[in-house]
Structure formats: C-alpha cells, structure tokens
Amino acid sequence: MTVGAAVLAGYLYTVGTETVLSRAAAVAPWALALVVALVVLEGLADSIGVWASIAPLNGGLSGRQSVQFAFAGDFFDILSPAGPVSSEPIIARFISVSTETGYSDALGVRSVAKYVKSFAQLSLSAALGVVVVLGTPDAAGLLSTLGLAVVGLAVVGALVFALRGYLSEAFVVVLTPVVVRLSGYYRDRPYDRSVVADAVARYWERVAAFRDTRGLLSLIALGGVLEQCLTAAALWTALAGVGVTVDFLPILVVVPLPQVASVVPIPGSLGAYDLLLGGALVLVTAAAADAATAAALVVRTVALPFGTLAGGICVAYLRGWRPTGG
Numbered sequence: 001m002t003v004g005a006a007v008l009a010g011y012l013y014t015v016g017t018e019t020v021l022s023r024a025a026a027v028a029p030w031a032l033a034l035v036v037a038l039v040v041l042e043g044l045a046d047s048i049g050v051w052a053s054i055a056p057l058n059g060g061l062s063g064r065q066s067v068q069f070a071f072a073g074d075f076f077d078i079l080s081p082a083g084p085v086s087s088e089p090i091i092a093r094f095i096s097v098s099t100e101t102g103y104s105d106a107l108g109v110r111s112v113a114k115y116v117k118s119f120a121q122l123s124l125s126a127a128l129g130v131v132v133v134l135g136t137p138d139a140a141g142l143l144s145t146l147g148l149a150v151v152g153l154a155v156v157g158a159l160v161f162a163l164r165g166y167l168s169e170a171f172v173v174v175l176t177p178v179v180v181r182l183s184g185y186y187r188d189r190p191y192d193r194s195v196v197a198d199a200v201a202r203y204w205e206r207v208a209a210f211r212d213t214r215g216l217l218s219l220i221a222l223g224g225v226l227e228q229c230l231t232a233a234a235l236w237t238a239l240a241g242v243g244v245t246v247d248f249l250p251i252l253v254v255v256p257l258p259q260v261a262s263v264v265p266i267p268g269s270l271g272a273y274d275l276l277l278g279g280a281l282v283l284v285t286a287a288a289a290d291a292a293t294a295a296a297l298v299v300r301t302v303a304l305p306f307g308t309l310a311g312g313i314c315v316a317y318l319r320g321w322r323p324t325g326g
Contacts, residue, residue: 027298031241035234039302042230043310046070048223052216053113056209057099057106065098068314075311078304088114094318104199108206115157116217117224121256122150124225132249132284142283145257161207168200175200228255231299235277238295239287250284 027035044067051066061069069091076087088110095106126146160167176196184190210217232252239246257280277300281292 026294027238027241031237032298032302034237035241035299036302036306038230038234038237039299039306042227042234042303043071043074043306045223045226045230046073048226049113049117049220050223052219052223053109054095054099054106055216056206056213057095057101057109059099061098068317069095069098071307071311071314072318073311074307075315078307078311097319102199102202104202105206108203109210111203112207112210112217113220115153116220117227118256119150119153119157120221120224121228122146122153124228125253125256126150128249129253132247132253142254142257142280146253164204168197168204171200172197228252231255234299234302235281235295238298239281239285239291241298242291242294244285244287244291244295246285246287251281254280254284 047063047066047070050070050073051061051063054060054066054069072094073087073091076090080087080090089107092103092106092110095101095110096103099106126143126149129143129146172193176193179196180190180192229252232248232255235251235255236246236248239251254277257276278289278293278296281287281295282289285292287295
C-alpha cells in the first residue's frame, strides 16, 4: 500500500494534482467505474500469457498463481526503470523458485512471452491501421512507424535467434565475472565459467523449444491482443465519459505505441507515457486535446495505483526472495 501511495503521489506531482483532479472530475461517474473494471480485467487478461508461457516449466502454474504472477509483473513493470526490459529478469527469479526450475529456463520462457505479445499487438495495430486510419491527416507517419516497428521486431528476433551461438559466447564473457562475484556472497565456492555457459545454453534451448508448442504461442498472442482491446476500451470509455464519441478501432491501433516511453529511465514512465498516449489519441480520433488528455490521465490514474497495490500484495507472497530460497 505504501508503494502504491508513493507511485500515485509521484504521478500527481509529475502531472500536476490540479490537472489530474480537474480531468477526473470531468468524467461521468459511470464511465469512471467502468474504466476501473476494464483496468482490472486487463490485468487479469495478462494471466493468459503468463500461464501459457510458464506451462512448459515442470507443469507450469495454476490459474490462481498465473493471476498472482501477472499482477506481480505489473508491479515490477511500473517500478522498474525500463519497464518489462528490466522487470522480466526480476520476475524470472520468482518463477524459477515456484516451478522448481532453473533461472535460465524461467528467463527464457518469459523472453519469448514478451516478444510474442509485443509482436502480436504491433501486428494487429499495423493491419488495422492500413484499413482504419489510411487517408486521414498525418496517417503516413503513424503507419510508417507501425510498419517499421513490426518489420524491425521481426528482423531483430530472427537475427538474435540465428546468431545465438555468437551471442552466447559474448554473454558468457560478460556475465562470468558478475556471476562469480555475486555468487561469492552466498556460496563457499562461487560459480565458475562452466556454470554460466551451461545456463546460457539452457536459456536458448528453452527459447527454441517453443517451436514445438504453437498452441502456447497462440495463447500468449491472444492474451496480448485481449489486453490491447481492454486498454483501448478503457480509453474509449474515458472519452465517452467526457462527452466525446469516437470510433473504437483507431484507439486500438495506437495503444501499443506509447510503450516506447519505457526507455525513459523513470518508474512507470511518469509523464512521458501520458504525453505520447494523449498525442496519439488526438492524431487518430481527431478528439480535442483536452478530452484526449483527460482520457489518458484518468486511465493512468487508475492503472498505476492498481498495478502497484494489487501487484505489491501479490509480490509480498511470492517465494524466492532470498538467493538460497526454494
């Protein structure tokens, strides 16, 4: 609760308390209640991908555990400086303990999950964008961005997998000194290079194993698309709550774009995400800037405290806090 309150306070300080309160007050009560429900459902939808990605690890997780890890992931996504990029290595530790598997296996399945989820969301946005926003003012820049994002993600993924042998050698060289130093704090005999090399090899084996589990990959993609739809629905509802009626599909197109704000080294991408999201809504819906800003602020004001409060409670009950745990 303390962390959730701190994140909310930081958000209000960054954006401006008066600004947030005035925007929230302009939203109809029914719309605000529905936004809260949609934000909760979006968090639950994430558990689909969590369950599917962890299923190959020693029997995987139950439905309840999948929800717990989904909320815990939201907690670390908000608090970690680079979002999922820096939070997944953290959550992988808890996954490895809960499933009684190695850290490399846990990090491998979560890497695949994040990649597939992002690729599915961007692909949907690009496909819809061609149909929905083509011909609208400034649509060329938006479609180019989406197209480059999809192609770039596909190319990077293919190159990383094709060059995994060379990358493995580089990882072993870089990680060995770090692992030796850290393991020396809680082991009488620190790990050596062979342990690091074996861990890196297991990581790639776990990633490659998903080629034989296309059903699980489909579930991960489905969960990501469902999250995208629920977030878009929350934004559409917030806009309707301030009396602005717009089409739903253009909002669905731009939902993944503000995620680039995660590169800003600020927990929750406070301020940067809201600016990008509000601008994207103005671009594709032609809504007034005040209305788009109000919708973005209301959804974020609900999502950030919920992610930290519910996620923080779930994190408190995770196993694996100590290096020797499990």
